[in-house]
Amino acid sequence: MSQISSSSMSRKRPLLVHHRSRPSNVEPGLVVPLQRYNAEEPEATAFVESVSKLDQGSIEIKLDAVDYTTQDLEETTIQLFEDHALAEEVFGSVPQEIGYTDQGLDVTLAEGAPLPRRSSESLLGVPTTVRVATEEPPTSDGWQTSGADQSPWTGGSAINSGTGLCTSGFTWDKWTTREKMGSTAEHCYQLASPQPATQTWKTPPGTTVGNRYFFNIAADTQLIRAASGTSFRPRVWVGYNDPRTVKEYKSSVPATQVVALYGRTSGYHSTTVLGHFPRTMLDGSTTVLARTNSNVCQPGDSGGPWFYARGDGNIVAVGQHVGEWSRCEFVQIGTISASLSASVYLG
Structure with missing residues (x-):
């Protein structure tokens, strides 16, 4: 058996403090975990002392000895x-x-x-x-799903053009006009051969979503103007028939942040941010992308939303999928926002 190298196993065994509180609508005897706290941190003593002074009828503290960090x-x-x-x-x-x-x-x-x-x-x-991993549920007539979206359009949907298959991203609020626009990866157009004069996006069943309008190659993003009589909403798919509302966005995310992608090919998967790495874009410019610890993204996922969930199940937007299948990467929200003068549209 190959050995997992970990120099830290010989360290002093840390304690993780589980701080739990019971909301007023939860029955007595049940607890809701809120956080873990490493007791080796300088604030540990003050934290334990302050929580210990609280009413023990509503706060429970449990100390678990562990041999990992x-x-x-x-x-x-x-x-x-x-x-x-x-x-x-x-x-x-x-x-x-x-x-x-x-x-x-x-x-x-x-x-x-x-x-x-x-x-x-x-x-x-x-x-x-x-x-x-389990298979995604099959589509059913009458459902609105990521594979057969309907207006108002939802991010994470499968979209097709005459020259490629991609995934739609977040809805954006254009600063100058306040127009609400969809998005996907600009390389879905730049790598098309031949390049159409107008790139029109449709759902797999054939309903027109909209046309490529604004774009920025360095941010690998294009904004999509909705087709007449349709609109984009501030939601994204996190499952084949599970849309969630986008309530927040982060301009950038730190290493180790838990994030998730929803793409038309690989579906939903979560991972962590490995770090931030520069990449040469199709116009020769350099853009710093967030690189994750995942390698399961696939062709067709391009343009899909990267996000994480809040405690209430709603979504925090963090980026848009670029590709690089050996290391799934995404353009961070701040890069797109500055490049296209738009903000993520929130619900």
Whole structure:
């Protein structure tokens, strides 16, 4: 068995403080976890002391001794992500997706793959959740789905032009006109051969969504003017028939931020931000993209929304999918906004 290298296993065992509160509408005896807190941080003592003074009838504190840190999770995730032979030895097959949350490693195996016979947690030394990817539900007549969207149009939908297949992105509010416009990746036009004078986007069933109007190659984004009698709404698909409202956006996201993509080909998947890396765009300019720890995005996902969910299930926009299938990457919201003089339209 190859060994997972982690220099931090010999460190002092940290304590994670679970701070839980019970809202007024929750029955007594039930708790809702809010956060974890590393007791090795300088604020740990003050945090525990302040919470301990609160009414114990509404606040519960639980201290769990663990022998891993967030750095251990990150190092293990990256090692398994890069070393396919080791990942196959641990999980029985190369994962379709691997990342980490505050609950430990989060691993998704390809559809049809068997779950590992041995405990991954015992092999890796950190909490590990392993699941098998499932097929998206088939479409049904009368449903509005990401594969057969209807006006008002929703981001994350499959859109077709005569020269390519892509995914729609967030709805944008143009500063000068306040027009609400859809979006997708500009390389969906730049790489078309031949390039049409006007790029018209349609749903797979053939309904016209709109036309490419404004664009910026460096930000790899085009804004789509809605077809007559139609409009774009501030929502995105997070499942084949599960649209959510976009309530916030972040101009940029830090490394380790949990994010998710919804694309027409790969569907929904979540991962974490690896970091930020410069890339030469089709016009020769350099744009810094956010690179993730995922490699499951596929052709056709281009232009799709990157986001994460708030506690209420609504969406925070963080970027638009570019591609680079060895490392799924996206243009951050701040880059698009500055390049096209528009803001994400919020609901």
